[in-house]
Amino acid sequence: MAETSTKPTTASFPRDEESRKFEKINTYVHDSSQNASFFVANEIADLIRQRQKQGKMAVLGLATGSTPTKVYDFLVKFHKEEGLSFKNVITFNLDEYFPMEPDSIHSYVRFMNEHLFDHIDIKKENVNIPDGTLDKEDVREFCEDFEKKIKDAGGIDIQVLGIGRTGHIGFNEPGSSLISKTRLVRLDRVTRLDAASDFFGLENVPTRAITMGVGTILSAKRIILMAWGEGKAMIINEAVEGSIRESVPATFLQNHQNCDFILDEAAASELTRISTPWLVSECDWNEKLIKRATLWLSEKLNKAILKLTNEDYNEYGMGNLIAEVGSAEHINLIVFNQLQRTITGWPGGKPNADDSQRPERKDPYPKTSLIFSPHPDDDVISMGGTLLRLVDQGHEVHVAYQTSGNIAVFDDEVIRFLDFATDIQAEDEELRKKFLEVRAFLSAKKPGQVDSPEIQNIKGLIRKGEALAACRYCGVDENNAHFQNLPFYETGTVKKNPFSEEDVQITYDLLQKVKPHQIFAAGDLSDPHGTHRVCLQIIYAAIDRLVREGSDWINDCYVWLYRGAWQEWDIADMEMTVPIGPKDMNRKKNAIFKHQSQKDSAMFPGNDEREFWQRAEQRNTETARKYNALGMAEYEAMEGFVRYKFNRP
Template sequence: MHTSESQQRERIRTEIFADADAASRQLAGEIAALIRERAAAGKGVVLGLATGSTPVRLYRELIRMHREEGLSFKNVITFNLDEYYGLTRDHPESYWRFMHEQLFNHIDLPAAQINLPNGTLPRGEVFGSCRAYEDKIAAAGGLDLQVLGIGRTGHIGFNEPGSTRESRTRLVTLDGLTRRDAARDFLGEANVPRHAITMGVGTILDARRIVLLAWGESKAGVLAQAVEAAPVDTLPASFLQGHPNVRFYIDGSAASALTRMRHPWLVGPVAWTPEMARRAVVWLSHTVGRPVLKLLDEDYSEHGMADLLTEQGSVYDLNIRIFNELQHTITGWPGGKPGADDTHRPERAEPASKRVVVFSPEPSHDMLGMGGTLRRLVDQGHQVTVVYQTSGNLAVPDADALMATDFVSDLAGCFPGEAGPAEAFARVVRGELLEKSAFVGDSAQVRRLKGLVRRGEARASIKLCGLAEKAVRFIDLPFYEEGRYRQFKPGAADREAIARLLAEVRPHQIFVTGDRDDPSSVAGVCFSLVGNACVGFAGDDWFSDCRVWLYHGVETPCDAAEIDMAVPVSPRELSQKTQAIFPHRSQRGHSAVASGLREPWQQAEKQNRDLATTYDALGLADYEAIEAFRRWMPGA
């Protein structure tokens, strides 16, 4: 299946694109060409379609081609992969509604040619309906092209681990991680359906062509397994290896765990740049279980790296150089140490007091990713501004909002006869919350209250970090307030808000996250807005004296070899960071990572301690914990 030496471990043809938009344009162009070719011959096209955030960019491009290039879908029949069981078609999270909002309502596809599994049938009728769905696909001539995404469990459609290669359309029970990943869409995990109807793996494999799309680093590990490891039923996407015409179209972040990207020296000759040499030596140290300074000639030769020694000198010189590079990333002065020689320090010494902007996509990202460093910056006299880019109201469970209305009512009860607008507002919101079903989207008033809940949590958290309230900005970007998960559309108002803030503060340092997240996620959108603003300021004098540092979320840990600044966190500072995360009560138990940890503070603590353990194993100082940063250059 591989087409080059570097792809020799890949069992599925995988193409890496500059970004999700480029990959989506490529596939949209191929779909358009197929539709036009068949239409010219008087024939139709049968498409298998996916839902979720991954194919949204594809659908937007197809809509654009319909509107601007005259692409007609009148000769197309569609079959969707799956549907939640128990949701009505008008439910905000039903895939029927999703597909109509994201694609069908905007093109000329006849309604009679749209097919989705029926998730509203009585249980006794589901089996027959699934058989009928299979028969309808066959009667249409089979799927010409099936579009897929991939879940963090390795599922395609809702074929969870344990699905067989021969499985057909059926009712399935959803994996716990899949349900937790959908929790925000459903305003809480308790509201996520436990079952879904999905095409089977066998149904998918019957398609004449398959294209799987994937964005973001959270998909990298499972994608690499699907592409490079032997097929197993614990990873349903790996069964795609047996298909004669399958392609994966992915972005660089999703590709980051492929051997040709992560360890290219294992699959062919490489250009031994300083960055590549560092990555290889760190990997070798981990692989053989020896500190960098104790690596031997035979370690290099036995692991396919003899040419590195040939190019870059003796093992002693190479080990010393890489060790020094790693050591120079460590600093207790994330804003630079005043009056010190900064030749080998990550940050410059001057100005001694820097203007620092920390962007947080939602309240809590800042504390989870860099709470210890944030406290250091404050304690060391820098002028820190924390910018919460969105209100985070979509992530607040109804129960937490009800608690807030109870508090306001109880407070008003302390002053009989003096009820004011606040109590009236709380009463109205409480009524809406009690009357709505668990699946109904929030009104503007409910979202406003939930935003206030997040603000209160953020203020309490930031105070524990030593920051004054005046150092905090809540800018409530419109793309978030006007949208919902999977359907964000940033616009000019969002871009202007970020640019205006940066032009006002003119920072010496910017800390931002989300560069490796799914570009459709809150963090991904927020990073793109900051990144675009930085590119726009690239020619300004103040920006030439500004450095941009990337921090990492709890689900995107940083490889030690790519760290540019490592800030040690002492046991006391780690405890303080944990305490500063606690006020974000509405987010507790809201996510899950591969470790299975549910609480955000546990995830952050583990990530920081694991990195310290890694540095210790490389032969560097033994710290309690470390927060990591990479330097980002606009346009690089």
């Protein structure tokens, strides 16, 4: 494991010049954000040690947000376990919201203290973070002094960056000047929308911030920009391969002589050498790559698969594929059949049918299906059509709601439910007293303040009731609804704890109890606050334990991954697609409507302000449209799945 080594890990993808001909910035791709963070932390540690030997200071430019947290974790580990001292380190943070008190849970001062400074031996006078408590008329002078401090320190040796969805670096929004310095800026609506989940609503996000300028950042001797996850893939492609323009401030980094982008595979997935490698060099063709290339070509030319010609393949860098495999017609037929076989109206397997070319087995029938739902509505939002089909076809369907989802309930919902309960139990003085206490707490509550345990419990019960209503509507037995309330989630804040053995044990126990023939789990890793990712890791850990213990039933279990409200699988990756007719699409939407606390306005909309049912409908109809354009039958909508193939004995 990378954590036990002090040697930097190597990038996962080739670094030859030909494959990188579209890239204008050095990019290094690692197999995980963990390994990539370790790589960056080692470079920072090496600089600090080198300067210590020279009797000099190391000057670091630091970023906040979820991206650099693992880097800071490793630096703390190096300090505690390897004796790395930070006494010769001076730091300058990129930005801070304005106005902002340093002890606020949203403050970058507090963030840096909690993630790094409180755990190392850095001198407090060497820490520099923009001051969010200033009077507006004092900001300009502060910014000029901040710039002077950087210059007096000898300039920044390593500047660590993340990247926003608009391409902003620091809080330099689209339109920022190449020569801009530290200043007060107005935040773009997209940036504020992305931060809304942390502030429990867009209305609570500050409209301004103090940030280092683009010119300040570019003056650093070394720049490392990090990005993780599918959600950053498109903007990384623009920053690395696009033209330099003010509308995407990160493209200015193309002008820097010593800038590297450190990415995980998901964030790098839209780079040309990874998404369409046949456009940059000759490929070693395999079945998966042939399918991806053919589907890409079909979409690019707006032609059905079976209409592609030898000339089409040759024109788009796939002449060697024709030479290796044969004619376009032969390739087209292979890929067409592969795609056709992913489509099934029997997600639990079709009884008494030849299943040799079907995604699911016919036996046993009926099956026991266990659907893991990270939040109490992900099941119906993401695979509601498939869930309904499984129930209709007689399978025993269980739903495991992994978290309570309590932080996504608005305070008004608590008052509404307590109002109702008080009216029903008008003579209950204890209930009335509790209601008054809750109202008093909520009326004095500050944005982002953690709810009391009692209110957290009420919000969890609201979501539990909605989930049960959806189960009843879909025909799932209420006894088959399992509310796990995994402990990692129960912090009352957007920031969650790392998952623990207790989370894995709860999941393990449920799997052993149900012994499903098929598992459905959320493979959507781009949800804005990471719950889906953690929930999937917990499931994987429980499955790994079952495999190690030699549980007989797990070896006959299929694991299907669906994606949630944030994005869909690429068509080339889908291994099972379930058509949804107009009637079932309406039933799916009605099941989503049962989650009334999430209706009309969600607490955490992410980067899409539409309601969840609208996102789900658009995503499912778009998948059907794409299948039809490729030459498949025309369906109303489709849900897609990828099979997780775990190691079997």
